Amino acid sequence: MRTPPLILIVEDNPESLDILRARLTAHNYEVITAPDGEAGLTMAREKQPDLILLDIMMPKMDGIEVCRRIKGDPSLPFIPIIMVTAKADSKDVVAGLEAGGDEYLTKPVDHAALVARVKSMLRIKDLHDTVLEQSAQLKVQLETATKIKSLFWPEIPGMEAGSHVWATSVPAGYVGGDLYDIIPLPDSSWLAYVADVSDKGVPAALIMAALSTKIRSEALVQTEVDNLLESVNKSMYSLTSAEGFFATIVLARYWPSSGKMQLTLGGHLPPLLIVDSDIGTLPQLKGMSLGVAPDVSYEQKEIFLAPGESILFFTDGVVEAENENKDLFGNDRLAAYIRNAKGPPWGKGLLELISHWRGDSSANDDLTILEIWRD
DSSP states (O other): OOSSOEEEEEOSOHHHHHHHHHHHHTTTOEEEEESSHHHHHHHHHHHOOSEEEEESSOSSSOHHHHHHHHHTOTTSOOOOEEEEESOTTSHHHHHHHHTTOOEEEESSOOHHHHHHHHHHHHHHHHHHHHHHHHHHHHHHHHHHHHHHHHTTSOOOOOOSTTEEEEEEEEOSSSSOOEEEEEEEOTTSOEEEEEEEESSOHHHHHHHHHHHHHHHHHHHTTOSSHHHHHHHHHHHHHHHHGGGTOOEEEEEEEEETTTTEEEEEEEBSOOOEEEETTEEOOOOOOOOOOBTSOSSOOOOOEEEEOOTTOEEEEEOTTTTTOBOTTOOBOHHHHHHHHHHHSOOSOOHHHHHHHHHHHHTTSOOOSOEEEEEEEEO
């Protein structure tokens, strides 16, 4: 909003116009005028004032139509409009408010009422403009945060002994709370995980960054995945319990040369073992989400990935993806895809299927997939 605010008076009666202009300029407002509806509409579009005083009864185009056109013009910013009418309870008042008018005054215009309503509407205008400015700043910050978050995604490594890995993460908004990583360890094994931080936006992204850093540091000192998760959980609880944030995670340590894999889980969806184009059986894993309680024990189970087999880790954004009818992708579609598609790998095709199935609807949740398979 300008300083001083610019007010447009649209009034066909010269005496009324002079009175309104004199009263407003006495309060240090900048005033411009138009003698009829058509001229007022033109001036509103050219000058984009901070406030409009709009007479209802005017030649060429009445105030109700002017108001409707201004409020319906997407190229114009928010401009509060005070409708001015000769009758306090006339149908014109209702019609003016329904057309988008924000306030009204009755003739003869009382000086105190005029000043009070003008100040009130300008406060609303100032607040609206401030919110828009802050929203634009937040958008820039979120776009920057999204670029920074992309730096956390690891380069997909090449594995030895006919083993392969593929991963992707697609945020629902500017900044999501999903996370994955693939970390090489000194004994030629790999630590891989998929995690999902509760909530979205900048807070979730900051927690995601802290979680990623903690897991990488613990991977250097913890040899067992269950102990690693216990240590990470304590740090997560200290960091986020007061604010109510938590994270789910499924974590694996994999030896490509043998296919050996250690698995542990914290409140997350279990991975899918894919054997002969069908869903195989994995040992049941239990474990609380990270950050819910300080002292939590996690289970560790061991499997062997045979040649031709694959294991798929994913967040709930896969099964809870919505299409235009608000239908969920669901576990049944996921299972049907695995049985009918040719793999391994299955992850890329699953991502394409979900994107096609979702259609033009916006993503309702972050989506992350990580797959490890053997030739």
